Amino acid sequence: MRLTDLPWLPPAPDGFRRACRELGSASGDDIRHLAGHALDLNRLTALANAIDRVAMAGGDLAPLAPMRLGLFSNGTTSLIGPALRASAARHGLLLDVIEAPYDQAMQAALDPASEINRAAPDAALLAFDHRLLPTPANMADAAESEHAVESALARLFAIRDAVVAGTGATAVVQTLPHPPAPLLGSYDRRLPGSPHALVDSFNARLIERLEGTGTALLDVAAIAATIGLENWHDSKLWHLAKMPFSQVAVPLYAEHAARLIAATTGRSRKCLVLDLDNTLWGGVIGDDGLGGIAVGEGDPVGEAHLDVQRTALMLRSLGVILAVSSKNEDANARLPFREHPDMLLREDDIAVFQANWADKASNLEAIAKALDIGVDALVLLDDNPAERAQVRAALPGVAAPELPADPALFARTLLWAGYFETVALSGEDLLRADDYRARARRIELEASTRDLGSYLASLEMEIAFAPFDATGRVRISQLINKSNQFNLTTRRYSETDIATMEADPSVFTLQVRLRDRFGDNGMISVVICRAAGDAADTWEIDTWLMSCRVLGRGVEQAVLSEVVRNGASAGVRTLKGRYIPSGRNEMVRGHYAGLGFLPGTGEGEWHLPLAAYTAPELPMRVVRPTEGRAG
Amino acid sequence: MTHEEIYGRLRPIFHEVFDNDEIALSPELSASDIDEWDSLSHIRLIVAVEEGFGIRFNSSEIVKLQNVGQFVELIGSKAGS
Numbered sequence: 001m002r003l004t005d006l007p008w009l010p011p012a013p014d015g016f017r018r019a020c021r022e023l024g025s026a027s028g029d030d031i032r033h034l035a036g037h038a039l040d041l042n043r044l045t046a047l048a049n050a051i052d053r054v055a056m057a058g059g060d061l062a063p064l065a066p067m068r069l070g071l072f073s074n075g076t077t078s079l080i081g082p083a084l085r086a087s088a089a090r091h092g093l094l095l096d097v098i099e100a101p102y103d104q105a106m107q108a109a110l111d112p113a114s115e116i117n118r119a120a121p122d123a124a125l126l127a128f129d130h131r132l133l134p135t136p137a138n139m140a141d142a143a144e145s146e147h148a149v150e151s152a153l154a155r156l157f158a159i160r161d162a163v164v165a166g167t168g169a170t171a172v173v174q175t176l177p178h179p180p181a182p183l184l185g186s187y188d189r190r191l192p193g194s195p196h197a198l199v200d201s202f203n204a205r206l207i208e209r210l211e212g213t214g215t216a217l218l219d220v221a222a223i224a225a226t227i228g229l230e231n232w233h234d235s236k237l238w239h240l241a242k243m244p245f246s247q248v249a250v251p252l253y254a255e256h257a258a259r260l261i262a263a264t265t266g267r268s269r270k271c272l273v274l275d276l277d278n279t280l281w282g283g284v285i286g287d288d289g290l291g292g293i294a295v296g297e298g299d300p301v302g303e304a305h306l307d308v309q310r311t312a313l314m315l316r317s318l319g320v321i322l323a324v325s326s327k328n329e330d331a332n333a334r335l336p337f338r339e340h341p342d343m344l345l346r347e348d349d350i351a352v353f354q355a356n357w358a359d360k361a362s363n364l365e366a367i368a369k370a371l372d373i374g375v376d377a378l379v380l381l382d383d384n385p386a387e388r389a390q391v392r393a394a395l396p397g398v399a400a401p402e403l404p405a406d407p408a409l410f411a412r413t414l415l416w417a418g419y420f421e422t423v424a425l426s427g428e429d430l431l432r433a434d435d436y437r438a439r440a441r442r443i444e445l446e447a448s449t450r451d452l453g454s455y456l457a458s459l460e461m462e463i464a465f466a467p468f469d470a471t472g473r474v475r476i477s478q479l480i481n482k483s484n485q486f487n488l489t490t491r492r493y494s495e496t497d498i499a500t501m502e503a504d505p506s507v508f509t510l511q512v513r514l515r516d517r518f519g520d521n522g523m524i525s526v527v528i529c530r531a532a533g534d535a536a537d538t539w540e541i542d543t544w545l546m547s548c549r550v551l552g553r554g555v556e557q558a559v560l561s562e563v564v565r566n567g568a569s570a571g572v573r574t575l576k577g578r579y580i581p582s583g584r585n586e587m588v589r590g591h592y593a594g595l596g597f598l599p600g601t602g603e604g605e606w607h608l609p610l611a612a613y614t615a616p617e618l619p620m621r622v623v624r625p626t627e628g629r630a631g
Numbered sequence: 632m633t634h635e636e637i638y639g640r641l642r643p644i645f646h647e648v649f650d651n652d653e654i655a656l657s658p659e660l661s662a663s664d665i666d667e668w669d670s671l672s673h674i675r676l677i678v679a680v681e682e683g684f685g686i687r688f689n690s691s692e693i694v695k696l697q698n699v700g701q702f703v704e705l706i707g708s709k710a711g712s
Binding site (some may be wrong): 017022035039042043045047078079236239240241243247248619 | 671691
């Protein structure tokens with residue numbers, strides 16, 4: 001995972017450039033959608049060219065907000081301009097970049113008739129590199145070194161003042177990255193006039209001088225350090241074309257600049273919505289219980305998730321509101337917050353707490369409404385790529401960063417994504433999260449009319465049905481003995497029992513695997529049916545359990561369809577199902593009702609006459625062992 | 632790496648860099664033959680080839696290049712045969 005690849009953004013689709021070419025005249029949302037992927041310099045350039053083409057043909061690019069940026073530099077900026085334009089679209093801006101002529105920043109700023117002044121930019125990026133700060137002749141002389149730093153600052157602020165006076169633009173200045181290597185080594189920092197020490201002094205004084213001004217800071221020193229000075233500097237490109245830094249770093253630089261420019265217009269996100277299972281702790285609370293989730297010190301997985309919690313708390317102290325959206329029973333979801341000794345986050349820290357079985361997009365809408373903010377002020381941190389995909393498709397304004405497989409990298413990836421970049425932090429901002437203290441409100445959702453059809457189709461699911469076999473036995477046993485929530489009867493069987501069932505022709509067994517475009521979910525459901533007493537034409541569903549991770553995808557319907565199919569060919573006319581409450585499986589109380597079963601005579605008894613059943617169209621491909629691919 | 636293999640990997644790089652899937656590579660092909668090939672896209676091409684083949688060029692090598700044929704020779708000398 002390389003930072004220069006912008007790993008929190010989804011990878012660019014195949015045919016990206018074709019999609020750029022096909023952009024039509026009313027394509028603001030499409031452009032923003034394309035920009036929302038991890039784009040390298042070539043793709044950023046292709047997108048910028050497409051934006052130019054649409055704009056020049058008089059296309060309507062709403063809702064992208066037009067903005068003008070003046071770009072001043074003492075290096076070559078021509079590759080940065082298009083990268084900025086395309087990256088700005090990611091943040092909802094239609095950014096017009098006007099470049100001052102190479103190395104003539106001062107002249108362009110001071111001349112009221114210069115192209116850049118006449119263009120009346122809204123913001124001005126003063127992108128100067130270390131040549132702004134020449135090394136003094138006597139590097140050991142403190143006074144001479146201080147003079148060198150002060151003159152460089154004076155030059156920078158002279159340009160800044162001229163630009164602001166001439167155009168009223170918001171100025172953005174940059175810290176300087178350190179040079180690629182010190183002259184002597186560690187001693188450089190102690191030598192007042194060494195290139196390293198000068199940069200340290202320049203950066204520190206620059207930050208101080210910004211107080212009380214409306215000038216914003218782009219911390220290039222931090223960006224360069226984060227990817228490593230070795231990767232930031234490219235002497236060859238500098239000698240070749242006066243490129244100020246490696247072209248591989250351009251997408252990252254442009255992303256940071258675009259974020260900051262968007263922040264100057266007040267566009268920054270306000271609320272971090274947290275998933276729970278495998279995001280804030282390792283494991284699934286509903287199945288593993290308080291003792292089974294990993295959130296303790298001393299366990300690397302637990303430590304990684306605590307890091308996420310710690311990061312969330314730090315963001316909260318800076319005014320970011322925290323919310324929860326989890327697919328869980330509400331009581332189970334709150335349990336770790338209330339009772340686990342190692343949790344850092346408590347219910348008090350969460351403004352809105354949504355734990356239910358509805359889709360996440362609907363919950364995010366409810367959260368935004370409750371907080372009186374737009375959905376485009378939300379960030380969703382969720383380890384499950386299918387959930388992220390559902391939210392991105394339904395609510396493109398929500399930021400749902402890609403996360404790597406290893407939770408140790410979750411906190412860093414969230415921070416790299418920089419959703420909460422800002423240009424000012426007031427006392428009110430810092431207290432904002434406290435306004436929601438002790439609420440942890442739960443919002444009841446109205447019945448959702450959200451159509452999940454195209455989202456489900458986009459998952460490219462493939463469901464595989466097979467009877468119990470020796471290969472699946474261990475996993476079948478695990479599911480049978482550990483599933484608590486989506487478990488209709490909670491009957492526990494030993495591996496020996498399961499092996500017996502494999503060989504017993506009077507027992508119908510099903511192990512169900514699910515793949516989707518994000519990968520193999522493995523075995524996600526187990527069903528056992530037996531003939532009911534002496535009634536040869538009736539099957540009783542002894543066991544039906546499923547992983548909660550694949551809820552809401554039509555798997556239940558697919559499994560029923562498969563059971564019916566097999567039952568019918570065995571001469572079965574009625575299916576009987578039972579719901580046995582266990583104290584942990586409340587979520588499946590209505591399972592059989594939802595599948596069209598009719599209530600039976602006793603409590604929790606259901607039945608389905610096969611004659612009344614019509615197999616539904618399923619949003620997935622079905623695979624069976626002997627036949628190969630089917631329907 | 633054979634020249635054929637190099638051309639095979641170079642072709643999609645040209646398509647990406649110049650945003651033009653019609654480009655057909657030949658030894659005589661040079662900047663004057665492709666509209667989008669200016670000094671800036673040349674830089675992007677160099678960077679894309681370095682990243683794509685896992686090699687690094689010297690400045691002197693880059694300034695001497697006249698056409699794709701020479702470029703392929705240069706890549707071949709660095710990418711190992």
